[in-house]
Amino acid sequence: MGIKKRKTEEAIFKTLMVLACILVSSSLFLIIGTIVAKGLPYLNWDMVSKVPQGGFYLGKEGGVLNAIIGSLYLAGGATVLGLLISIPISVYLNIYLKKGSLLSKSAKLAYDVLFGIPSIVYGAFAFSIMVWLGVRASLLGGIIAVTLLIIPILVRTLDEVIATVPKELKHAALSLGATRWEAAKVVLKQIRPGIYTAILLAFGRGIGDVAAVLFTAGFSDNIPKYIDEPAATLPLAIFFQLGSPIPEVQGRAYASALILTIIILVIVFLSHVLATKQNKHKI
């Protein structure tokens, strides 16, 4: 191949790459732009400080505080519960078990499958457990469904992060006479920035999901006081408001979407700050 042809090929592929990058980043701006344009006129202090008056479907007064609080409780509770379960799983599979052992291989296959299961299936599964246990649609039900949904995300992310830690670091701790748990703590210290990324991904997924909470968390115009009360969530609120025939209520849906987006942005920012702050000891 002549140098001219090779240079043309280089130019074509570079253009394609740049175009793809522009397409993706501009669509982000388009999404945020649309939400801001449509939602900002309806965003006021009442939206974030009051519960709805007259219901979501028809109400033009009040706000979505119940859904904001409900979403935060739900995603927060599920993330905490999910971490409590997935950190031990990752530590056991990656640090305790020998590489390539049958148990670790089959467990990894299992949560790869779980990762691909759509959230509505988790919702239906959690719902059937709730019926069996006699639990009604509530914050607790929603937290359980979302926890099930985000555990595969957390475990997979933690796996990837732990895989970046050289095994010699674990061996360094072991050869000082550390137990495996003590060596695991050294590895966890090393991957702390990665844990924040996992939390961010799980929280983001949890706060944005509709299908898992549709049957399990229920819906309410009030802020849940106890874990067994039904709770509203922002995505469901948006869903109901968009379905309303009243244009004003539809506008409020975009305002709710804007609030949801701002919450996600704050979480991204916070986890980024935390990750950089924790980075200084990383080898």
Next chain:
Amino acid sequence: MTQHPLISVKDLNVHIDGHHILKNINISIPDKSVTSIIGPSGCGKTTLLKTFNRLLDDTANVTVSGSVLVGDEDIYAPHAEVTHIRKKMGLLSQRPYPLPMSIYDNVAYGPRIHGIRKKSELDVIVEKQLKDTSLWNEVKDRLHTPAAKLSIGQQQRLCLARGLAVKPEIILGDESTSALDPISTHKIEDLFVRLKEQYTIVLVTHILRQARRISDYIIFVYMGEIIEFGPTEEVLLYPKEELTKQYVKGFIS
């Protein structure tokens, strides 16, 4: 051997993934001296070193038979306490791997997990080990900064200080200078020579000149077997075995 042995290996066989990596190893490593394990890449020298601190346990599909006595303790006995065995041996790997914490905490890590909590006691240990590894003057004003900020040569000396802080009897070095520049290499070699007064040192190296410079004894391993073992001069200058002769002359590598 005039000195009494600290590590005695008897009929050691190691299989990894069905491959016979170490074959009928029998050796006694003398106390308070430097012993280098030399041999071509893939001959099993690192595996031999890893059997001493049972880090081989961390690899899947490994079977070890035979015994390795450290002092009077068979470290492959069924009830052997692995953490206790590893505490007796400091490991210095190919590249330095400081723990993700400050210089001070790296040295204090070992003593802390073994139960020393008092700051005054830890301060003494940290200062002593950093002085023993000639690092104190370079880092005394920044003990609480991240260990990762040190140069790679300093990191390797820090790893040595960290290992010495748990009071081992043996230092194991796995090509510990292969990532270092000549000056840092020289510093580590000097340390080994100085430390053999108090410790038994076993090194894996592929640099013959290094083996000659610092070791008292040499083990030549080839294809999983020990071909020759003896004082450095004898093995390198007057090898008894044909294979050793060829390796020393550079015909096999």
